[in-house]
Amino acid sequence: MIPDIAFDALSTVLEGRVTRSKSDLDVHGRSETWFAPTPPDAVAYPETTQEVSAMMKVCYAHDIPVVAWGAGTSLEGQTLAIHGGLVVDFSRMNRVLQVNDADMDCRVQPGVTREQLNTDLRATGLMFPVDPGANASIGGMAMTRASGTTAVRYGTMRDNVIGLSVVLADGTIIETGSRARKSSAGYDLTALFVGSEGTLGLVTELSLRLYGQPEAISAAVCAFDDLDAAVNAVIATIQYGLPMARIEFLDVVSVQAVNAYSGANFPARPHLFVEFHGSQVSVADQVETFGDIVRDFGGSDFEWASKTEERNALWTMRHNAYYACLALKPGYKAVVTDICVPISKLAQAVEETAADIAASPLDGPILGHVGDGNFHAILLIEDANDADLGEAKRLAGRMAERALAMGGTITGEHGIGMGKKDLMQAEHGAAWTVMGALKSAMDPRNLMNPGKLVP
Amino acid sequence: MIPDIAFDALSTVLEGRVTRSKSDLDVHGRSETWFAPTPPDAVAYPETTQEVSAMMKVCYAHDIPVVAWGAGTSLEGQTLAIHGGLVVDFSRMNRVLQVNDADMDCRVQPGVTREQLNTDLRATGLMFPVDPGANASIGGMAMTRASGTTAVRYGTMRDNVIGLSVVLADGTIIETGSRARKSSAGYDLTALFVGSEGTLGLVTELSLRLYGQPEAISAAVCAFDDLDAAVNAVIATIQYGLPMARIEFLDVVSVQAVNAYSGANFPARPHLFVEFHGSQVSVADQVETFGDIVRDFGGSDFEWASKTEERNALWTMRHNAYYACLALKPGYKAVVTDICVPISKLAQAVEETAADIAASPLDGPILGHVGDGNFHAILLIEDANDADLGEAKRLAGRMAERALAMGGTITGEHGIGMGKKDLMQAEHGAAWTVMGALKSAMDPRNLMNPGKLVP
Numbered sequence: 001m002i003p004d005i006a007f008d009a010l011s012t013v014l015e016g017r018v019t020r021s022k023s024d025l026d027v028h029g030r031s032e033t034w035f036a037p038t039p040p041d042a043v044a045y046p047e048t049t050q051e052v053s054a055m056m057k058v059c060y061a062h063d064i065p066v067v068a069w070g071a072g073t074s075l076e077g078q079t080l081a082i083h084g085g086l087v088v089d090f091s092r093m094n095r096v097l098q099v100n101d102a103d104m105d106c107r108v109q110p111g112v113t114r115e116q117l118n119t120d121l122r123a124t125g126l127m128f129p130v131d132p133g134a135n136a137s138i139g140g141m142a143m144t145r146a147s148g149t150t151a152v153r154y155g156t157m158r159d160n161v162i163g164l165s166v167v168l169a170d171g172t173i174i175e176t177g178s179r180a181r182k183s184s185a186g187y188d189l190t191a192l193f194v195g196s197e198g199t200l201g202l203v204t205e206l207s208l209r210l211y212g213q214p215e216a217i218s219a220a221v222c223a224f225d226d227l228d229a230a231v232n233a234v235i236a237t238i239q240y241g242l243p244m245a246r247i248e249f250l251d252v253v254s255v256q257a258v259n260a261y262s263g264a265n266f267p268a269r270p271h272l273f274v275e276f277h278g279s280q281v282s283v284a285d286q287v288e289t290f291g292d293i294v295r296d297f298g299g300s301d302f303e304w305a306s307k308t309e310e311r312n313a314l315w316t317m318r319h320n321a322y323y324a325c326l327a328l329k330p331g332y333k334a335v336v337t338d339i340c341v342p343i344s345k346l347a348q349a350v351e352e353t354a355a356d357i358a359a360s361p362l363d364g365p366i367l368g369h370v371g372d373g374n375f376h377a378i379l380l381i382e383d384a385n386d387a388d389l390g391e392a393k394r395l396a397g398r399m400a401e402r403a404l405a406m407g408g409t410i411t412g413e414h415g416i417g418m419g420k421k422d423l424m425q426a427e428h429g430a431a432w433t434v435m436g437a438l439k440s441a442m443d444p445r446n447l448m449n450p451g452k453l454v455p
Numbered sequence: 456m457i458p459d460i461a462f463d464a465l466s467t468v469l470e471g472r473v474t475r476s477k478s479d480l481d482v483h484g485r486s487e488t489w490f491a492p493t494p495p496d497a498v499a500y501p502e503t504t505q506e507v508s509a510m511m512k513v514c515y516a517h518d519i520p521v522v523a524w525g526a527g528t529s530l531e532g533q534t535l536a537i538h539g540g541l542v543v544d545f546s547r548m549n550r551v552l553q554v555n556d557a558d559m560d561c562r563v564q565p566g567v568t569r570e571q572l573n574t575d576l577r578a579t580g581l582m583f584p585v586d587p588g589a590n591a592s593i594g595g596m597a598m599t600r601a602s603g604t605t606a607v608r609y610g611t612m613r614d615n616v617i618g619l620s621v622v623l624a625d626g627t628i629i630e631t632g633s634r635a636r637k638s639s640a641g642y643d644l645t646a647l648f649v650g651s652e653g654t655l656g657l658v659t660e661l662s663l664r665l666y667g668q669p670e671a672i673s674a675a676v677c678a679f680d681d682l683d684a685a686v687n688a689v690i691a692t693i694q695y696g697l698p699m700a701r702i703e704f705l706d707v708v709s710v711q712a713v714n715a716y717s718g719a720n721f722p723a724r725p726h727l728f729v730e731f732h733g734s735q736v737s738v739a740d741q742v743e744t745f746g747d748i749v750r751d752f753g754g755s756d757f758e759w760a761s762k763t764e765e766r767n768a769l770w771t772m773r774h775n776a777y778y779a780c781l782a783l784k785p786g787y788k789a790v791v792t793d794i795c796v797p798i799s800k801l802a803q804a805v806e807e808t809a810a811d812i813a814a815s816p817l818d819g820p821i822l823g824h825v826g827d828g829n830f831h832a833i834l835l836i837e838d839a840n841d842a843d844l845g846e847a848k849r850l851a852g853r854m855a856e857r858a859l860a861m862g863g864t865i866t867g868e869h870g871i872g873m874g875k876k877d878l879m880q881a882e883h884g885a886a887w888t889v890m891g892a893l894k895s896a897m898d899p900r901n902l903m904n905p906g907k908l909v910p
Binding site: 178 | 560690885
């Protein structure tokens with residue numbers, strides 16, 4: 001609950017941009033996946049770092065929980081106000097503040113979306129490559145340590161956020177990082193905040209690393225006889241050291257879903273979607289080497305897309321795969337789960353997961369960013385069917401156990417939120433207690449996204 | 456002071472591998488640079504993580520400060536036991552525990568040196584590229600977030616340490632990270648420990664990312680008319696996106712020092728030392744592009760080294776540059792300082808620093824890993840000459856101020872230790888207080904390398 005006196009104080013510092021309207025609360029109480037809606041007590045729309053600081057001072061004084069909201073596309077319930085309180089919607093903080101062409105970096109507000117940023121950058125010859133599929137906000141991507149299709153080449157948000165402005169629980173504003181490409185000046189606070197899911201503070205500005213738009217890009221699709229051949233082709237490619245920009249796996253069900261949803265006509269076999277970036281010479285060299293590897297593993301039905309429109313169509317299909325899978329069973333929801341394993345274990349992890357799903361009553365297409373050893377199962381469940389939900393959680397739990405047994409992690413890119421908190425002890429042991437101690441040191445009143453991520 | 460009862464307890468858990476012999480204390484009381492010797496009260500030589508844990512429990516019970524020691528090559532006094540206590544020498548924990556060829560990662564103990572690791576890896580076709588010049592220990596490199604000549608291509612220790620075993624102040628053993636290439640499972644504790652200079656815990660194992668040894672390597676040396684032309688050639692190269700493996704700058708004095716020390720015969724002009732890694736096709740492509748850039752900036756006296764022995768000779772010269780500079784003035788010591796700035800500011804930063812040094816009575820060769828915007832001044836001072844030391848500190852302080860004014864950092868790779876603690880407030884402001892709060896949460900008795908890095 002937010003007492004009226006606190007609400008009024010918030011309204012004053014935010015010049016009226018805080019609301020308790022039912023529609024606003026409802027919109028900000030939903031998640032992208034299966035979690036039950038939990039509307040907050042109020043929604044704030046700050047416009048500046050100073051406003052966020054003033055707002056946090058009010059929340060700190062009145063013990064009001066605070067949950068950050070970017071584009072609402074997270075998959076593990078990160079944005080749900082499960083202890084009530086204030087959701088802070090950063091959609092009005094959506095400006096690209098600075099682009100430094102010469103240094104290939106930029107400064108943005110957290111509400112900027114990745115598509116908006118890349119549209120802004122187009123004329124500069126630069127790009128921000130991290131691409132989780134959804135048109136997420138940059139702030140949200142930083143907070144879940146997002147990655148996606150291009151991480152195999154350009155890294156994740158861990159690698160591409162170089163500095164932050166953060167408002168702490170008591171309203172203190174701090175700056176982390178610098179515009180230098182590296183530093184040994186003390187603890188890496190930037191890395192501590194990236195992936196913290198709003199539990200340590202509210203990010204109000206981000207400095208990002210940018211990259212030159214490649215001189216040449218080629219994309220391709222190829223089919224394999226079975227899952228094993230496709231995944232082993234990926235492993236061989238990575239071990240060869242080929243600098244792939246994207247290397248994505250879709251199983252048969254995913255391919256069928258994409259065909260149905262996007263009007264494509266891929267053969268009903270496991271596929272790889274790949275992309276190469278570089279100079280003309282280097283891309284030609286990569287394409288030739290990759291072709292050799294694919295042939296070694298019996299890959300076929302090669303289709304190259306070197307025109308921009310063809311490539312865009314291809315990646316739009318890939319990005320819509322989640323919605324394509326949902327559309328397989330109209331009215332169903334999905335438990336979307338992801339794990340990441342060492343590449344040598346990838347084939348085994350995918351096979352065992354596929355077998356597990358095949359033996360269950362649920363449908364669960366498998367696809368993912370396999371160049372990183374990262375893949376997803378989209379477990380389709382009937383809405384409000386507890387048996388389905390229980391079965392999906394059981395399958396997801398077994399995926400996570402499998403990942404840990406293989407030296408991997410319970411989530412490569414979706415994060416913890418509410419969905420995977422129960423698995424944190426199994427992954428981290430005593431280190432999870434350390435995370436809790438760090439949280440307590442930074443946020444002693446437990447106001448920042450309480451109930452998520454830490455014990 | 457370490458009371459006898461504590462020393463005896465340490466001796467028991469370490470099976471006698473703890474000593475108060477004067478020669479051991481003296482060796483572990485020295486640093487590589489200008490700091491006054493500060494021998495510890497005892498030196499321990501643990502052999503296992505369990506021993507380190509048992510040892511920390513004794514230290515925790517008796518409030519004994521603990522300082523980690525790898526190869527003793529840090530440059531800012533990181534290993535000096537300025538509050539007395541125990542230095543923990545990891546030289547007996549020097550085993551490569553595991554090499555996973557297929558996943559291109561390995562697990563090592565902290566006392567493994569980078570040369571030892573690469574010798575061990577040679578037959579696997581893999582390499583660990585991070586190269587700070589000195590034959591540092593991997594543990595020490597992680598703790599100072601070291602980088603060096605190859606960071607422009609392969610990143611720093613931040614990018615290449617993927618997991619740790621750490622013993623905390625109270626003896627608790629934690630594991631951070633996993634063998635997966637990415638994770639969104641909670642706070643990035645690995646990144647928090649990397650660069651923490653032993654102030655948060657003792658690292659007893661490290662998982663590292665490895666890379667395939669390149670199919671082709673070419674190195675080259677070229678001279679420029681002036682500093683400005685050399686540095687601007689670097690900026691153009693980086694902005695072009697050429698995937699340089701190394702791009703090093705040496706000013707005239709450094710070149711002369713290298714000539715005298717290593718019997719080389721480079722013209723007395725500013726130089727770049729560069730290296731390219733990749734496939735035969737890609738290296739040839741890179742070399743051609745780089746040649747065009749160098750010509751644009753008036754570079755000359757190109758010398759290519761494609762044979763392994765020639766390349767090794769070249770990089771040995773570069774690695775010995777610090778000793779070569781020291782040898783310019785026999786009996787002198789050096790204040791070795793480094794800063795890192797955005798690449799667009801590099802020419803200005805180097806020029807202003809050179810002018811500052813030229814106007815001072817000290818000699819100070821400038822050289823560095825300019826592809827990252829990172830460079831060093833080796834400020835030569837007469838031993839025990841307080842005026843020289845004061846002047847060197849003044850020059851180093853001005854370099855740091857210059858870096859901050861340009862959006863950079865007070866140290867790109869040497870770290871804070873004792874030498875740069877006074878500058879932390881200027882770089883981090885309130886974020887430095889946060890670092891102190893994290894330190895207190897992890898090490899409430901302030902036993903882990905006390906007096907370094909945090910307030």
